[in-house]
Amino acid sequence: MILAGIDIGNASTETALARYVDGKMDFLASGIVDTTGMKGTRQNIHGVFASLKQALEKADLTVENVDLIRINEAAPVIGDVAMETITETIITESTMIGHNPSTPGGLGVGVGITVDIRDVNNCEKGSAVIVIIPREVDFDNSSSIINNAVKSGIYVNGAIVQRDDGVLINNRLEKKIPIVDEVSLIEKVPLNMRAAIEVAAPGSVVEQLSNPYGIATVFELNSDETKQVVPVSRALIGNRSAVVIKTPAGDVKERKIPAGQIIIQGENKKAQVNVDDGAEKIMEAIRSVAPVSDIKGEAGTNAGGMLEKVRQVMSNLTDQLPSAIKIQDLLAVDTFVPQTVKGGVAEEFSMENAVGIAAMVKADKLQMNMIAEELEKELGVKVEVGGVEADMAIRGALTTPGSNKPMAIIDMGAGSTDAAIINRSDEIKSIHLAGAGNMVTLLIGSELGFEDLALAEDIKKYPLAKVESLFHIRHEDGTVQFYDKPLDPRTFARVVILTPLGMVPIPGNHSMERIRQVRRDAKTKVFVVNAIRSLERVSPTGNVRDMEFVTLVGGSALDFEIPQLVTDALSKYSIVAGRANIRGVEGPRNAVASGLVLAYAEGE
């Protein structure tokens, strides 16, 4: 007989197709497509069709040939992610420009009153000014206006320019001044205010304005006022050019948003922890009250909002009341996110502290029986719901050459990290934890400031390279690769993602080293932490060291570096851990689908 095992996962639907004759199981083909709709819902059926069809085509069979389909009793686990910043920089009635134009003009520090360049000749002789040059005035005009003004005795000490004209103006001036250009929102620069402008030499960074006492010196601030400019100087650190404008009621402050408390209700104990205290404290609290029955956030705070949002999404998906949704695990991760500084003129941002949270909900029961019935009706083939997902995964994982019982598997998916252990007497214990591939994507996206999660997903999945000339790239490890044909000019001198479809240039000025670091940190913060957390929970003694063999399965185990990061981290506990190779051919994929087929042979 021909039978198919189909596994509906959070991200992909996999099929294993096999022929079973005289007690011998012979695998024919496998299929994999993206899961349609949320796991455990009616929409999954389209994905099941496509996946099955793919496997059948590979084996030159049709649906009529299939005698039995087995689908998984999906673990009723759904994960969601959220991110909340806990600090914020706001500038009120005061302004700064701290962006990095590629070619500012001039050099040094200049102080004066801001004035539109078209009105500069109305200024009194001997007054010190900073001219504002909007788009309408070109570099030829502005340089001659400045030269004339200087001749007639006005001290022009600096310029703020809208266009990319800094060097052109500077080259035409008789007396050199610092010039900051490419200030797009120049109309926001207040006029008739005292301003300081600084441009550093190529290869250097501003020193005066990135130092609170430096700002105090230029603006003659008292000690209280100096305290208030600290966030401004902090935001200017590392820039090649900067402008600070003091407005009368100038008031800049860094304000902590009340992040609120998270309340963790365990089965026996209860813990409360402040989100401000960071991820480590939160995780410690969760460990201390385990097993967790529900997690809530303090009403009216960010923490409350964040967890309620997760609960709301889950309730929509599972058709249950939000109050019936219990959050049973939570992974909190400390991170930084670039946030636009409120009150900045050139869309400056500062890195603010944030907490990323992945939550895991156990739904009542997913409607797998409904899916099975519907499939049976449509296909005219007998469909049955096979055993528990974790049991099937272990059965599949045991087909990895070189593996044996007792063994633990860590299933690293997109929505959740699941772990299971099988001992010599075939007893299986399994758990589900929040946080997996989607969380990594979220962390990468938010830390680098990309709203486009597809881009963050690509950064997660593929290695990087730097395009160094029109003909060669340098890989992350420093090796150089040459091409016969010139590369796309849009990738020139950029950091690119090496996807199978070609090079994707990454926007912004992030260096390859930084993107790589962010990517690896995100993977470590989620997968290494979760691998250890999950093994602690399934280990018969509660100690990670008492495990011996661990295989990694699931979509995220296919990643080019996650398995290495986990292998490396677990080797410190003297555990043999590595990526599974299902049936010796499938790699870490198809474990559950293969397990479903194998379980039939064993009469389950």
Added chain:
Amino acid sequence: MLLHPDSYWRTLKVNKMRLDYDAPKPEIKVLHGKNETLNCVVSHVLHGIEEEGLPFSVEENEELDSIELAYRGAELSHLGVGIGITEKEVVLHFIKLKEDQPLFRVPSYSDVETLRALGSNAARIVKRMPFKNLDNTELS
């Protein structure tokens, strides 16, 4: 490696000779056709190069095809970067590319921003910086 005691002095002499020799300056070569109306186009392109801080030199040339002109500029330029300007179009060429495949080409009637962006991009090949969009904004 053992050096002959004289070899140090020999290399010095050679270097000195090279210095005496009329070494080509590292500059971007801009070649343009003979036509008064082109002056404006040429100066916009030059401003683009100037803003990026690179040296350049300009030469008037017999009217040729713009791509040919640009490629000849790239050959003459010590940096391998040439710009050819004719009444029809402005072409940016790089010595390592095939002659019939220039890097950028825009019509000569393009606006100021585009012409300046082309000049900036000529400089950016040398500076190894991401190219500007042809409307003179930074590529995001």
